[in-house]
Amino acid sequence: MKGVLFYSGLKGGTGKTTLALNSAVVLAYLWRDVSQYPVVFLDLTPSLGTASIILMGDPARAAASPSLSDYITGKLADPLRAFYVRVWNAEKGQFRLVFSYFSQNTPYMRRQLEYVLKLVRERLSPLVALIDAPPLAIEGIVGGLVDCVVPVTTPDASAIEAVRSRIDAINAKRLRPVLNMYMPEYPVSAIHAAPWERVMESAFGEPPHIVPFDRLLHATRQAVEVEVLKLRPSESPAVRAILAYAKYLSTVVV
Amino acid sequence: MRLAVGLALNLLAFVLALLAQHLPAAAAYIASVAILVISASRRGRQGRREAQEQPAGAVLTPEEIKRRPVVAPEV
Numbered sequence: 104m105k106g107v108l109f110y111s112g113l114k115g116g117t118g119k120t121t122l123a124l125n126s127a128v129v130l131a132y133l134w135r136d137v138s139q140y141p142v143v144f145l146d147l148t149p150s151l152g153t154a155s156i157i158l159m160g161d162p163a164r165a166a167a168s169p170s171l172s173d174y175i176t177g178k179l180a181d182p183l184r185a186f187y188v189r190v191w192n193a194e195k196g197q198f199r200l201v202f203s204y205f206s207q208n209t210p211y212m213r214r215q216l217e218y219v220l221k222l223v224r225e226r227l228s229p230l231v232a233l234i235d236a237p238p239l240a241i242e243g244i245v246g247g248l249v250d251c252v253v254p255v256t257t258p259d260a261s262a263i264e265a266v267r268s269r270i271d272a273i274n275a276k277r278l279r280p281v282l283n284m285y286m287p288e289y290p291v292s293a294i295h296a297a298p299w300e301r302v303m304e305s306a307f308g309e310p311p312h313i314v315p316f317d318r319l320l321h322a323t324r325q326a327v328e329v330e331v332l333k334l335r336p337s338e339s340p341a342v343r344a345i346l347a348y349a350k351y352l353s354t355v356v357v
Numbered sequence: 358m359r360l361a362v363g364l365a366l367n368l369l370a371f372v373l374a375l376l377a378q379h380l381p382a383a384a385a386y387i388a389s390v391a392i393l394v395i396s397a398s399r400r401g402r403q404g405r406r407e408a409q410e411q412p413a414g415a416v417l418t419p420e421e422i423k424r425r426p427v428v429a430p431e432v
Contacts, residue, residue, distance in 0.1 A: 129430045193429035319417060326419035331430040333422050350432040 104143075104224045105356050106249035108234045108273060111256060112265035115238035118283035119255040120146075121320065122345060123235040124154045125331045127200055128191075129349035134230055135198035140188070143229045145219075146204040147245075148237040155204030157327050158189050170206035175215060182219045183226060191332065201227060213244045220248060230357050242272035249273065251356060254280040254307055258299045260292060267306040278355060281348065282311035312348050317341030359399075363392035 109123035127144040134141035146152040151165055159165035174182040186203045203219075223232055234249060252275045256262040270277065282303050295302045303311040319339045323330045336343045366389035373382035 125430075129432060132430050133432060191427050193427060195429060319422075322417050322419050323422050326422040328422055332427045333425050335428060346430065346432050349430075353432070 104220075104229050104232055105251065106220065106232045106234060106275075107278070107352070107356055108236050108245055108249040108252045108275065109255055110236045110252050110266065110270060110273060111238060111254070111262065112269045113238050113240065114256070114259075114262045114265035117255050117257050117262055118281075118314065120148075120153050120235050121324070121330065122253070122255055122281060122283065122314065122348065123233055124157065124329060125342075125345045126349045126352055127202075127233045128329050129331055129346060130231060130233075130353060131200040132191075132193065132198045133349070133353055135196060138228065138230055140199065140201045140227045141230045142200055143186075143223050143227060143232040144200055144202040145232060145234045146202065147216075147234060147241065149205050149208040149239075151206055152204055152235060152237065153324070154235055155202070155206075157329060158187070158200070158202050158204075160327070165204070166206050168206070171203050171211075171219065172205045172207040172209040174219070175205075175209040175211045176207075181222075183222055186223075186227075201229065211244070213248070216244055217248055231352075240269075242269055246272055246274045249275045251276045251278050253278045253352075255283055256280065256303070256311075257284045258282060258286070258289065258292070260294045260302075263302060263306050277307065279309060279348075279351060280307040280311045281314060283314045284316045285313045286316045312344070312351065314344040314348070315340045359392055359396040363389050363396055365389075366392065 109119045111117040111119045127142050131142040146154040151162060155165050156162045159168065169179055169185045171182060171185045173179040174185055179185055186201055188199050188201050190197055190199045220232065236245065252270060252273045254266045254270055254277065256266050280303055282299060285299065290298050292299055292302050300310055317339055319334055320330055320341050323333055330342055331345060334342045336346060366385050370382045370386035370389055373385060
């Protein structure tokens, strides 16, 4: 099992959850015949992250169901009892995603997360565990526990700096950075007096994968749905870009 | 093109008026106004048509997205 962390430092609202969740769903579909549980998705956001609400389908149900918060507070002895399987039916067959989340703001330690990942590896044997990191100082907890890290930023000097300045503390292989919500009408960073692509390249050492701004993604988020399952690539440039990134992940992670 | 002809005729009408050619000036002015009005109304119709031709996805509401069936996320 390879652990992949989607990371934006202390900066929130970079589209990290959208990229992480959609990538998890695409990989779960892609590897549906390879393994029973090919992908495990961990939403480390305290107090119900967006991904957990989307996957559970209802915030009230997500809040009331056992979560990793119950394991951390001692209410659950086996953390895998806080894991769920979401199943979708597509034309080419069924595919499933295993996931878990925190329903409350329960601070946890590195060894607790390490134990959860160990159990996931031993008992579920997924190909990958995709982890959606909250915009918190989480480097000390996840550092060394994941194999790869995906830097996710927006065309914003502070968002790029928030990732660049802390990503080395994760101590994992850095994958192609993602420039999310890119608007071609505003291609240049006024602060750097350079195109955003070049700013990203100079910060992370390679050109970014660009996910354009797309209103359809916002509408899908309001619908509490997974974008790649509801929007066709032909109608959404952002979905096309997310699918391309998931394909890249499938080649570099496993 | 129509806009340019209309503006030229309008200008001509004022020049003729300055030269005390009132009857031709009035005729040129009326013709220019007619051409300019027709041109403006055509532009308005074209703008409305372009607005209607926006892709259907651009106006999708969350409810419409919710009702859609699951699409296989092929890469």
